[in-house]
Amino acid sequence: MTDLSSATLANHLPDKRQVAVSFSRAATTYDGVAELQRAVGHELIARLPPHLTPGRWLDLGCGTGYFSRVLGQHFAQSQGLALDIAQGMLSYARPLGGAQHFIAGDAESLPLQNNSCDLIFSSLALQWCADFNAVLSEAHRVLKPGGVLAFASLCVGTLGELRDSWRAVDGQVHVNRFRELETYQQVCAHSDLQVLGLQIQPHVLHYPQVRQLTHELKALGAHNLNPGRPEGLTSRARIQRLVGAYEQYRQPLGLPATYQVIYGILEKTR
Template structure:
């Protein structure tokens, strides 16, 4: 289990990131495209993009399901305002994935790319999605597991004892929660994806610009000293590869079905 997630801080952080998000979300966008490929081919009429952020996935879903009505939902009002400006053709709603404000059986498909790792309890997300799906409906999602940003975590551990990197659930716990849910698991993949950066500043800046910097409680309060930052940067350099400095993401993707 990870620390309790301060939801207002998550919403604020992502709202503030809305304007810049798409320019820095290279890994998120690539993953979105492969998650769309995991979606079922059968027709879907009502689709929810849960944690839709800037709305990037909505036109992609629309291409695949041309007749569907699409709703983007997110906990961050700033993200939704941006999405509404970009893609006014879709509907939007403020919603917390752990307490969905939708009717039972409202959707044929719930899609969620890299959003539910910001929730306290993955099994609660599964219960909520199950409730809002029609029988035979699908929940296609990606989330992050422990091992994500391992290089940053390792480098900071050489500098101090503070928690500089967000905590993510262990992948075995995530799998156990999937197994204990009422969903049928149609597809399940776990893999590590590397996103390379030219330098440390580029890597940490991009995390900040997408609103995904550390917002959990054990983070260092106040300014980190220049000496600590220098030590951290040196420790990061030990991870350098030919392609650059890696940010690793341990990604769980799955396609779940609510039985008929």
């Protein structure tokens, strides 16, 4: 599969306004089903440079503020900023603290001053941004020299079992699309940030039945938001065909759902 240009990818990703609405609606249910999100975020924290002592950090795509609170404890002497495109998430996170300021904003156009942060931390948010070049350019602008961008995002192959099972049912788009690993590698290599680390690591969750997976995706706000997705309710017959197709993947632990997670650590050297 060839790389998608930013313009082409923009046509394949959900409208960010729909993303904001979907995650706002999921604010009160998100943490209850966010096993993967917590595992990935803690792994990203473990990958931070050990010498890093930021005066100011930014939790980019903060969601419910879970990792804003973790970062607030980890860097107790630092000032924290939490930013998200979903107002519902910010309303949920703000009373729980962790950061000093909660800001509505977009990773592709940060409402922050130049050279204002020592760390930008972003866990499982940047996959919703169509223009990853703009994300890295904005990170470079906002970071101070020596500052670090640490991100975790999703690659092609994520939820492959669900995608392929739906393909056995019909030809419509049922699973969110994500960038290829090669696209992340190329964009990072050609950015103004120095790549300290860029690795892909699969995370596999298991479910007793398909409905537990689809319920979790909806509770996370990460259900199918793609252009071209089917409209209206899915018939019982099609659901039964989906269940039958997914059963071929069953393992002793249950039905697997694989997430291809890329971890990136980049530094602003100039």
